[in-house]
Amino acid sequence: MNQPKIKRRVGKYEVGRTIGEGTFAKVKFARNSETEEPVALKILDKEKVLKHKMAEQIKREVATMKLIKHPNVVRLYEVMGSKTKIFIVLEFVTGGELFDKIVNHGRMREDEARRYFQQLINAVDYCHSRGVYHRDLKPENLLLDACGNLKVSDFGLSALSQQVRDDGLLHTTCGTPNYVAPEVLNDKGYDGATADLWSCGVILFVLLAGYLPFDDSNLMILYKKISAAEFTCPPWLSFSVMKLIARILDPNPMTRITIPEILVDEWFKKGYKPPVFDEKEDTNLDDVEAVFKDSEVRFKDDFYHLIYPLLSTM
Template identity: 35%
Template sequence: MASKSLKPPKQPPKNPKKQWSLNDFEIGKPLGKGKFGRVYLAREVKSGFIVALKVIFKEQIEKYRLHHQLKREMEIQTSLRHPNVLRLYGWFHDEERIYLILEYAHGGELYRELRKTGRLSEKQAAIYIASLTQALAYCHEKHVIHRDIKPENLLLDHEGRLKIADFGWSVQSRSKRHTMCGTLDYLAPEMVENKAHDYAVDNWTLGILCYEFLYGVPPFEAERQTDTFRRIMKVDLSFPSTPDVSAEAKDLISQLLVKDSSKRLSLQKIMEHPWVIKNVTSHDTII
């Protein structure tokens, strides 16, 4: 696929009732590989629109009994329309595979950027946190809890705009949930303790990410899994002397990493926090 094709038309192919097939796409380079399949750059032949095609092997879905989870993920992500949430345009399948037609995020995983730079500036961290906060506020209004926000699940588009991806652990519910899920370093205390949880688990993760953006590592990281669990349950939070991080950033993190989920800073209060206001101006593209 020629490089000039990377500038797609502004509008994705619009035909929700269309029966897609592999013949509708030109397949390009691989973009990534996961436990259940691979992701490829692709171009819809008729419109020339560039997408990411996620190929999932049915054999793996059957082996791990993930039919319900995948169906829920697809239904939730298709219903969401927000500039900071990766779009799922549609899907189709053949005998062996399921294909998800996803928005293409040219910048790749935020995880890669973070590993390359080590840590982010306070301004860049605040822009990402503001973007995430607005996206999660939209999700929560739709009664969607993501439950697995981490740098690997955050993508960047060609303008550097952040996109929440991978809704594999998400759930749409008005009531509290009991399934322990997500990724260890990002789990809220109520999940670690197998207690009921709600939207506040996503707010906790914003505190974890803010810390990781500024210090380069998650706050409760430990060599042994059991030690990480213990540190999360105790909220064993400390701020190293280096790198130099502002008092406002530490205050925001401290108000999010609170064991009592009802006392965590709300998403609205995050946007009103002095650290966000100081670092995110009207000229910054956060949506």
């Protein structure tokens, strides 16, 4: 007789197939055995995280996502740890990446692109109000749920406002070249909010045009195009959206349009419904602190046990 397959469990979650893999993490489909709710389980190897000094970045990603409870942002439910692994339980989003939608179906009509852009601005505005800057906004990091609603994901490169220096600016160059704001490239410090907004402008252009506003195989030429905001809107766009894109893709962050100004823009406002959601405050980070504290102590102990026999023979 065939033995029934024993399902692997992590806490109350039954773990299934792998749905994604990166350098430091594997993402598996899982199901909450109490509620039957599907989740995405991000599994990190503690030893790799500590060896590559990634603990602070992972802590930051988790802390960031715990601060954000918004219908257009992927939810983080909880964090757990074992002797060798860190488990991050995330909302399971079934509709794929917005990027795939563009690749498979090409450019969008203005009303469809507008709906996604409105949801993106809602999410980004909320993140900024919590002192959180994403810093890597692009269609690959925008997921769609079963109802076609946009969900911002991947806060691995995000920055919390505590990391802002005394000059009030962030100083880490990061992101994906085609979507990065000119001030991020010039290495003189930048405002996380205005840099995120530039990326939103590039995303809007891509949704409507079906191609990137700034593109070149030579990185130096690409950076020059971005710094000069050297792009041309396709002729099929309406004048009102061309005007909005030009105000977002302003190479000067001081004169670039702000989110409050976008919210009253005539093109943006059409059919706009602000999100209504119940926000429960719960930003307790004890679970993640415990997960990392335990692993840091164990890592030091293991190191001591390896080194001690060598020292005693010297």
